[in-house]
Amino acid sequence: MSTLIRGGTIVTGSGNTVIEAGAVVIRDGRIADVLDHWGAGREFSGEVIDASGSVVMPGLINSHTHGVTPGALFPSAATALSAERWMGNLDRHLLAGTTTVLSLCGFASMDDVREADRRHAVHVRGATTHLPHCLHAAEMADGHGLTAEARDLTVERMLDDGAVAIGELGGGQTLGGGGQDLVYIPAAIHKASGIPITIDQARRIKEAVVGRFLDVGALNVGALAEAAKAAGLAEAFTATQLVTLVTDSVMPSFLPAIEGIREGVRAAARFGVPAIVHSASATAGVMRELMMEPDGSGATVIAAHVNHPSHTPDEARELAILGRKMGWPAEASVFDLLHRKHTVTTREHWDLLLREPALISVIGTDYGHDGDHDELISAVQDIVAHGHRSLAGAVSMASSAVADLIPGIAPGSGRLEAGRVADVVVARMEDFRDVQTVLVDGICVVRDGQLTLEAHR
Template structure:
């Protein structure tokens, strides 16, 4: 099958080139050529796509995705998603121009990752967090998705079986972060009172009890009383009961999750694969310690979502700058801060860190509420539109930079260059979310904004 895509703004993903009215030729599942023009009298034996008014870029590579395989969900090993849900998450990625995802639900086995990869056009890659302390943290926080088989897996076996990274090390579910605010604290309160608190209310209750850094000595009785009133809990629980509910939900998994981060970084150093760590206010201390301990030993540690809103913007900047000085690349997650704004309602951290030249290496999504994160392609456009990077550089942050940072995630993708995999996106130039066409290995899997039959296998 051959395809000629012409007339659009071609952004090859190399970080330094944009070709106005460029041409991309696909043949036999590969990029055959990238040209500055196509002779109109030259015939083409295949489909021709008019990309006028569009950008043409490599398929995006998302290095921080959850809920994209049939395995346990999140670092808490929550109950496995139904097939319709994880396949639906992959559909949303594909319809938004993402052709490769790294599953950071690290308790999934590689057989489960391969099942998702086999059944969907999106390339699904696996990471592992099969570490003793991380497993203990998951069991304290949730663990419903674990089986005897997944409990028996190790990072060594997972890497041997094809996992390309260790991670996600830590998470909001096990470290008192957004996962607790969104799921576990509301569930615990509802079980006792029948009242389901919102994510912001849960966060205020948690911070009144444990502060932003998850420390029982930070308890603020007055703040808890105010937060309880705002959440409609006054008179339903005593303040001591409410404090106990919060502590019992958050604290059991916290220490083993911190230990699991250390175990994972040391394993990455030993095994020669990247580690992806949860960067948030609760992990700032352990990350600083590990930066000092691993300095100069060659371990590749990627700080996930350095723009996490549990930091103040100044704290986020300080930690990311320290990470850069210690050789830790930074990933900024779009969460849902651009459009949906269910879980993250500020873009202050995003703009501050991306505005610092060379501080953020790659872009990703994380999960959002029920998988409803903003699109990675929207993040690419925002970075360019805000002037944080030129268009060529913004595209590279979700394509070639990711492929280079994590060997094995997409070794043949990430750049529109002759001989590479024909993973290509054609999107409206005015709004990149208007994805018209997506090709995976040269096969059209999105046409005129809709999935084709080839999207599911």
């Protein structure tokens, strides 16, 4: 089967090449040729896609996703999503031009990952956190998605079975972060009083009790009284009850999760695979400690979402700069900070870090509210529109740079270049979110912005 995509602005993904009105020739699932033009009268036997007014790029590679496989969800090993939900999440990635995802729900098994990979056109890769402290942290925070099989698995067996990284080490749920604010603290308060509270109210109460760095000595009685009053809880709870409720929800998983980061980085060094660490105010201390280790660990350690809003913008910048100096590549997550703004309402960290030359290596999405993150391809366009990178540079942050950083994630993809796997995206130049065509392994899985029958198997 052959396809010709012609007339578009071709961004090869290598980081520096853009070809105006070029052509990509695809044969038998591979890129056969990338040409600087296709002659007007020249014949082609196969499907011809007119890409004028569009940008043509490699299928994007997203190294930070959750909820894309069966099996335990998030580093807290929460109850698995239904097939409808995880397939739906993969649909959203694919419709936005992402053709490879790395699931950072580290307690899924490789059978779970393979099931998603087989049933959906998106290439689904797996990571592992099957380590004692990580497991303990998950059980303390949630753990409802853990199966007997997942409890028995080890990092070593997962890597033998095809996992490509260790991660996500730490998460908002186990480290008293956004997952606690969104789910666990409101649930505990609701259970005790029947009163619903919002994510912002939960965060304010939590920070009054343990501060931003998860320190039980940080209790601020005045701030707690005000936060309780603002959330309508002043009648229902005494200050002591709220302190107990928050610390019981947040602290049991915190120390195991921090220890889990240390053991995950050590395992990455031992097995020679990248580790991916959740960057947030709660992990800034342990990240600094690991970055400053005298001889380093020898591992590739990727700092995930270095733009996490629990850092102040300056803290985020300082930590990422230290990481750059100590050889830790940084990933920035778009969350939903561009359009939807449910979970992250500021773009200050995003712009500050991306503006800094060579500070951010790759971009991902993370999960957003209920999986409703902004599109990775929109993040690519935003980075260009704000002058942080050239078009070629921005595309490479979600393609070749990811493939190079995590060797197992997308061998053979990430670049439009003869011989590579034909994962290709065509999107309208004015708004990249308007993805018209997506090919995976040379097969058309999105046509005119709609999934084709080949998207699901």
